[in-house]
Amino acid sequence: MPLRRKPIGIILAVAHLSVRRGKTLILDDLSWQVKRGEHWVILGANGSGKTSLLSALTAYLTPTAGGIELLGQRYGHANWPELRRKIGLVSSSIRQWMAEDEPALQTVVSGKYAMIDYWGKITVSDRRRARRILAQIECGYVADRPWGYLSQGERQRVLIGRALMAEPRVLILDEPCAGLDPAAREHFLQFLDRLGRRSNAPTLILVTHHVEEIMPVFSHVLILKRGQVLAAGSKAEMLNSTLLSNTFDARVRLRNALGRCTIVVAPKARSII
Numbered sequence: 001m002p003l004r005r006k007p008i009g010i011i012l013a014v015a016h017l018s019v020r021r022g023k024t025l026i027l028d029d030l031s032w033q034v035k036r037g038e039h040w041v042i043l044g045a046n047g048s049g050k051t052s053l054l055s056a057l058t059a060y061l062t063p064t065a066g067g068i069e070l071l072g073q074r075y076g077h078a079n080w081p082e083l084r085r086k087i088g089l090v091s092s093s094i095r096q097w098m099a100e101d102e103p104a105l106q107t108v109v110s111g112k113y114a115m116i117d118y119w120g121k122i123t124v125s126d127r128r129r130a131r132r133i134l135a136q137i138e139c140g141y142v143a144d145r146p147w148g149y150l151s152q153g154e155r156q157r158v159l160i161g162r163a164l165m166a167e168p169r170v171l172i173l174d175e176p177c178a179g180l181d182p183a184a185r186e187h188f189l190q191f192l193d194r195l196g197r198r199s200n201a202p203t204l205i206l207v208t209h210h211v212e213e214i215m216p217v218f219s220h221v222l223i224l225k226r227g228q229v230l231a232a233g234s235k236a237e238m239l240n241s242t243l244l245s246n247t248f249d250a251r252v253r254l255r256n257a258l259g260r261c262t263i264v265v266a267p268k269a270r271s272i273i
Contacts, residue, residue: 009036009202010056010069011170013126013270017066019052019227025253026052028227029049030066034170037186038206039196045248050207054225059084061252071169085114087204090156091174100148104139104158104255105130111162133161138191153184157191164202171202177213185213193217211244216259223247 019027027049034040039061044050055061057068059080061166068075073083088111097116098107108130110118129205134140137157142150156176163171173192177185196204196217198228206218214221214235221238223230225247239261247253251266 003255004155009039010034011036011071013067013069014057015067017053017056017068018064019061020057020064026227027063030229032222032229032232034203034205036203038220039132039218040220040222041218042204042205042207042222042224043214043238043247044207044213044230047226047229048209048224048247050209050224051174052227053170054089054207055132058087079207083264085166086168086169087170088160088168089174089178090163090172090196092178093178095138098147098155100146102147103144104150104154104161105143106136106149107158108133108161108165111165114166125191130161130165130242132157133164136164136194137161151184151189152180156180156188163264169206170210172205172207175209176206177208177210189213189215198234211239212260212262214239214261 012032014030014032017027017108026248030049030053035153042050042053047112052061059075068093070083070086075083092117099261105127106122109126110116112126113120115186131140131143134143135158136218139154139157139161142154147155151176159256160171161174176192177188180188192204192206193215195201195213204218206213208214209246220233221235222232223238223243231243239254239256241252241254244254244263248265253265253266255262
C-alpha cells in the first residue's frame with residue numbers, strides 16, 4: 001500500500017509493514033509513527049519481532065509488504081545508503097567488531113564514514129569534532145585509550161559518540177545495557193536520560209525487554225508481540241500491569257516510583273500430578 005506524504009512533524013512512519021520468510025510471518029501488518037520531540041521504547045518479549053523491525057528500519061531486511069518513510073523520504077525510492085546514515089545504531093554486534101588497539105577518538109571518527117576499523121588519516125576538523133562529542137557523552141578522558149581497555153559502559157558511550165559523529169536524526173539503541181553490571185547499567189541509563197533532554201538530541205528509540213530500563217525521558221512505548229503491534233502510545237498509557245501481563249504471557253504487577261517502573265512476576269502455578 002502506498003504511503004501518503006507525511007507532515008513535517010513526522011520523523012518516522014511505518015505503514016502496514018510485513019516480513020515473510022518462507023512460510024514464517026515475522027512481522028505482520030505493522031504500522032507505527034514517531035513524531036518530532038518524542039522518544040520511544042520498543043518493548044517486547046524475546047521473539048516478538050524487535051530485531052526484525054530494527055533490521056527493516058535500517059534497510060538490512062527487505063519488507064514483503066508495506067513501507068517505511070524517514071524524514072519524508074521513502075525506503076526503496078530514496079538513496080538507501082544515504083538515508084541509512086540518518087539513523088544511528090548502537091548494538092552489541094557493533095561492539096564486538098571493534099579492534100582492541102583502536103583509540104576511542106578514532107572509533108568516534110569512524111562513524112562519520114560508516115567504517116569499522118577506520119584506516120584513513122584523521123583530519124584536524126574530524127579530530128576536533130570527535131573530541132567535542134567525547135566531551136558531550138561525558139567520555140573526554142578516554143580519547144586516547146584503546147578499545148580493549150575501555151569498560152563496557154565506556155564502550156557503549158563511545159559507540160553512541162560514533163553514531164553522533166554522522167549527525168543522525170534518529171538514534172536506535174538495541175539493548176545497550178546487555179553485559180553491563182548493575183552499577184554500570186544505572187550510570188549508563190542516567191546518561192541516556194541526560195542525552196535525550198538536550199535541545200539538539202536526536203530522536204531516541206530504545207529497544208529492550210526490561211521495563212526498569214525505561215527512563216523518564218522516554219515519552220512513548222511500542223509493544224510488540226508475535227510480530228504484531230500489541231499496543232502503542234504514551235508511556236503512561238502503555239505501562240500498566242494488565243498490558244504487561246499480556247506482553248510477557250505472565251502475571252505481572254507493575255511498581256512505579258520516581259518516574260521509574262519495575263515489575264514483579266508472580267510464580268507459575270504448580271501442576272497437580
